[in-house]
Ligand code: SF4
């Protein structure tokens with residue numbers, strides 16, 4: 001939601017009012033606009049872009065409770081590193097081999113991912129049973145606080161179909177002259 005106030009644009013978070021189950025359809029309606037945005041941002045000032053995106057990330061996530069969403073935990077298969085396996089197996093008091101056999105498969109890129117999604121550690125209330133020890137990919141998602149955002153433009157366009165916060169960040173960027 002965008003409201004006009006005192007000659008400046010003041011944003012309220014639209015991520016909070018989008019039903020997570022609708023984000024894919026909503027984002028896909030804006031595919032063409034997002035494609036144009038990505039092209040424009042690719043030639044923008046990279047440092048300024050990082051500053052803006054990181055600011056939006058922190059502002060929107062400060063208002064957004066991921067437990068109302070959990071879309072990423074339902075649909076994206078995080079890459080599981082060897083370090084993640086060591087930590088999760090220890091957390092679950094399992095042998096690493098047993099953990100791998102129980103929960104993981106190897107994907108077409110040769111990486112370990114969860115055998116099935118939704119994630120086996122996602123509880124019914126959208127909490128993560130291994131939150132303190134969750135995989136690195138889970139901790140880093142949706143990558144909007146990472147440096148060199150210009151390298152993540154195409155990925156972020158895809159993530160906007162999953163994550164309401166990424167969707168809002170792209171929408172805000174679209175309205176800016178950068
Ligand atoms: S490990 Fe936790 S944070 Fe990662 S996908 Fe599963 S439920 Fe989500």
Ligand code: SF4
Nearest residue numbers: 066069070071072163
């Ligand atoms: S990171 Fe994005 S997709 Fe994942 S739970 Fe939070 S708002 Fe939803």
